[in-house]
Amino acid sequence: MSATARTDPSTHDEISGDIAVYKGIPVQLKHLHFKDALQMNKEFLHEFKMIRDVNHANLARLYGACLDAPRKVLVAEFCPKGTLQDLLGNPQIKLDAQFKFSLTIDIVQGMCFLHDSQLRNHGRLKSSCCQIDNRFTVKLADFGLPTLYNNIAVDRTSQEYINECLWTAPELLRSDVAMATKEADMYSFGIVLQEIITRESPFFNETLDVTVSEILVKVIKGSNPPMRPCCEVPHRLSELHELMKSCWSEEPAHRPSFITIRKDLKKILARFGESGNLLDTLLRRMELYANNLEKLVEDKTLELREEKKKSEELLYQILPRSVAxxxxxxxxxEPEEFECVTIYFSDICGFTTISARSTPMQVVDLLNDLYLCFDAVIDAYDVYKVETIGDAYMVVSGLPQRNGNKHAQQIALMSLALLQAIDTFRMRHLPGEKLRLRIGLHSGSVCAGVVGQKMPRYCLFGDTVNTASRMESHGEALQIHMSDPTKQLLDDFPTFNIQKRGVIEVKGKGPMSTFWLLSSSS
Structure with a gap:
């Protein structure tokens, strides 16, 4: 026997499960934790033989056990759809009235067989003990073997144990030595019916106001009427609701038998026009499952498309669309050379002083607000935002999509718009002060390409980048400083008001003739 790496813990603290392979078929390993050493006596072996001989379509088979190894386990039939508790708690699976009746009949069929067998009762019936196989057939598990289960270590103060007591009949809760009975099984079945009808946990409405422990105290104390789950039931399930209430009668003798319940269910199905034929029931289940699966696939596909769209939009904000x-x-x-583009650089005058007067969080908020403002402005122009480093903002036009000789015009119009935006911009933590933007422009050739694989960046290289940066650093606050190549390109657009600054000494470049862009009449 070889266990896989997949783990599937159950709802029990004392029993947990793994999936393994036994004789070529998948099985579930239920790990056991005993409070004392288990005695392999004649009584225990007889119990195990009885349960090995049990074979019914609505009972999960027990293949064997390994009780002398460090990891003591039961080897049981594996039902891939999980438990009834899982199925009812999955909102993505739709359960109509027919499906709920079908699940109920499966449980009743299994319990009828158990009560008529040498085992006589289940003893631990709850939704977590109802396994669901590939055909959506319910198979009861964890029945029989009283010697083994009575020797399992249980923390009676744990919340898990207290929660499981919600399925236990009141007469067993009141007894110091709880003995499993057919009547107690019927009470547990009534609680499971409440779960099937409402798709909610036991005493769901009651636990909104009081704790599980307080509910159990009321159940044990008894009252008239007794403490039972209160739930709203659709009209089509009203007869099932009446069956449910009869199952949890305070007097064990007043509770019906599973044979009676089976007869009543068949009468109800007959009134609904259901044949009760096994093949018809199976086909309906598979059809419903297929419809659920189609809806689930459709929903997941839509979610995938939405997430893909979000991811692509984020990618397009980081890299040019053609590159992405x-x-x-x-x-x-491949790196690409562009003969002529226009580059914009800007930074905030006195930003170091502002940072010294601000907390790190205020600096982050300031830059975020500022660049959100800038990003909204540049969307109106044929430009590409290259990057931001601290208070520096770099934009280019003419790449990655070439736009002829319009790149200088687009950058110039954008620069004027940014100066207008900065005039009305206010810092949240220094509302009385204005920011002063210093802008530099230059046109020339560059090489562009993607650098890196993790967090790739679309970078520009060439002397044009350095010169544009020099235009910004040698400029003045609230002025647009540009080089002669950019001015010559703007001469083709007579709407711009340009003033000559003259020849200045530019670090690393020597003397350069530069200009101020003052306004535009367009």
Whole structure:
């Protein structure tokens, strides 16, 4: 026997499960934790033989046990759809009235067989003990073996144990030595019916106001009427609701038998026009499952499309769309040379002083507010935002999509718009002060390409980048400083008001003739 790496803990503290392979079929390993050493006496072996001989379509088979190893386990039939508790708690699976009746009949069929067998009762019936196989058939598990289960270590103060007592009949809760009975099984079945009808946990409405322990105290104390789950039931399930209430009668003798319940269910199904034929029931289940699966696939596909759209939009904000498309297809992005583009650089005058007067969080908020403002402005122009470093803001026009000789015009109009935006911008923590923007422009050739694989960046290289940065650093506050190549390109657009600054000494470049862009009449 070889266990896989997959783990599937159950709802019990004392029993947990793994999936393994036994004789070529998947099985569930239920781990056991005993309070004392288990005695392999004649009584225990007889119990185990009885349960090995049990074979019914609505009972999960027990293949064997390993009780002398460090990890003591029961080897049981594996039902891949989980438990009834899992199924009812999954909102993505739709359960109509027919499906609920079908689940109920499966449980009743299994309990009828158990009560008529040498085992005589289940003793631990709850929704977590009802396994669901591939055909959505309910198979009862964890029945029989009283010697083994009575020797399992249980923490009676744990919340898990207290929660499981909600399925226990009141007469057993009142007894110091709880003996499993058919009547107690019927009470547990009534609580399971409440779960099937409402798709909620036991005493769901009551636990909104009081604790589980307080509910159990009221159940044990008894009253008239007794403490039982209160739930709203659809009209089509009203007869099932009446069956449920009869199952949890305070007097054990007044509770019906499972044979009676089975007859009543068949009468109800007959009134609904249901044949009760096994093949018809199976086909209905598979059809409902297929419909659920189609809806689930459709919902997941829509979610995937939405998430893909969000991811692509985020990618397009980090990289140019044409570059991002190539990367998505797994293609290498070759560096590309552009003969003439116009680059914009700007920074905030006195930003170091402002930072010294602000907390780090205030600096982050300031830059975020500022760049959100700038980003909204540049969306109106044919430009590409390259990056922001601290208070520096870099934008280019003419790449990655070439736009002829319009790149200088677009950058110039954008620069004037940013100066207007900065005039009305206010800092949240220093509302009485204005920011002063210093802008530099230059036009020339560059090489552009993607650098890196983790957090790739679309970078520009060439002397044009350095010169544009020099135009910004040698400029003045609230002025747009530009080089002669940019001015010559703007001469083709007579709407701009340009003033000559003259020849200045530029670090690393020597003397350069530069200009101020003052306004535009367009």
């Amino acid at each position: 498309e190539r990367l998505k297809r797994g293609l290498r992005v």
